[in-house]
Amino acid sequence: MTKKLNYGFIGCGMMGQEHIKNINLIKTTNIIGIFEPNKTMREKASILAPHASHVSSINELLKIKNLDCIVIASPNNFHLEQFEQIYETRPLPLMIEKPLFIKPEDDKTISNLLVEYPEPVWVGMEYRYMPPIAHLLKNMEKVTGGVSMVSIKEHRFPFLSKVNDWNRFNKNSGGTFVEKCCHFFDLMRLITKSEAKKVMAVSGQEINHKNEIYGGMTPDIDDHGYVIIEFENGMKGMLELCMFAEGSRFQEEISVLGKSGKIEALVPGPRRFWKQKNYTQPIPQVVISPRNGETVKFLDVPVDKVLLDVGDHNGATYFQHKEFVKMLTEKLEPAVNLKDGYAAVKIALAAQKSAATGETVNMQHFF
Ligand SMILES: NC(=O)c1ccc[n+]([C@@H]2O[C@H](COP(=O)([O-])OP(=O)(O)OC[C@H]3O[C@@H](n4cnc5c(N)ncnc54)[C@H](O)[C@@H]3O)[C@@H](O)[C@H]2O)c1
Structure with a gap:
């Protein structure tokens, strides 16, 4: 049997839950860790991904050993800082919901990550x-x-x-x-x-x-x-x-x-x-x-x-x-x-x- 791909989640509101429902249709995947600060959303996510551990920070999520990739589906203003935090702690393959950043002043940070990030990053542009x-x-x-x-x-x-x-x-x-x-x-x-x-x-x-x-x-x-x-x-x-x-x-x-x-x-x-x-x-x-x-x-x-x-x-x-x-x-x-x-x-x-x-x-x- 081929190894399953183990997903982690940062943010599991409306879009995070849509991701989970769709990932659940792909047999070769597991959702194993979720960081979602809101109680109601955490409960909804638990129903959709009953085997996932719930953690209280990104650092804790990154400590889950057999994590293969992470989906970032938090509000827009957190995407870039969370991307940076993952880069500095434990770079993993990522799917980051759009938009990648929200201010012209973020240009330097994002341009640096564009060159330096060592793992594949997929930006969530579903319309394609x-x-x-x-x-x-x-x-x-x-x-x-x-x-x-x-x-x-x-x-x-x-x-x-x-x-x-x-x-x-x-x-x-x-x-x-x-x-x-x-x-x-x-x-x-x-x-x-x-x-x-x-x-x-x-x-x-x-x-x-x-x-x-x-x-x-x-x-x-x-x-x-x-x-x-x-x-x-x-x-x-x-x-x-x-x-x-x-x-x-x-x-x-x-x-x-x-x-x-x-x-x-x-x-x-x-x-x-x-x-x-x-x-x-x-x-x-x-x-x-x-x-x-x-x-x-x-x-x-x-x-x-x-x-x-x-x-x-x-x-x-x-x-x-x-x-x-x-x-x-x-x-x-x-x-x-x-x-x-x-x-x-x-x-x-x-x-x-x-x-x-x-x-x-x-x-x-x-x-
Ligand atoms: N690609 C698409 O078509 C599409 C569609 C909808 C939303 N989105 C994107 O998905 C992202 C989430 O949107 P949504 O509609 O799910 O919003 P939402 O408010 O329903 O969900 C966001 C979730 O993130 C959680 N959150 C808040 N602060 C956080 C933090 N610091 N770290 C981790 N999680 C945190 C919230 O508790 C909430 O559950 C946004 O970036 C949005 O632009 C993309």
């Missing part, structure tokens, strides 16, 4: 693994005859409530473009095969969380905005975000265009956030629209119900862990590496800055 998006990524060159531009529209539900309300304030999350949209900047880099050269953005807090108060303070997070990016190879990208749109049939609509045609991925949001009665979740779709007069093709790309039931990300968390386990077992390189995690956040922080100042951010001179 959603079946309709994976289909688009695989077929975009053929359909477009060479990509020229990409647009991503996300119309979704407002930010959910989180443990200690960490996501209500920019100082904890990095801001909405960092917290929510680094996924989309990652996809744009993957689609254009290029780095961002210029970033322009507008954003605002129009509807959501304005009547909430935490510790005497009203949330300062944006709920909508646009970002336009010019890439070094001349390709263009655009993001449209609206977070007061949970009635939308599709949550993400991604269009990639080129000289021969257009390919689109249409991705429904999680079933549990729909308020309509008798609602049937739409099947994810890929639409192929050639320019030469050939018929438009609509392809259904369904997701297995078992996978839909163990997460909010169209099965992506499962596919990501399958690849993560394969990477560690076969000693491969991470498909989403530290450089990817870093570059996506850098674009996101540039968008935050552009929206705050009204200026276009030139990436060469932005940290």
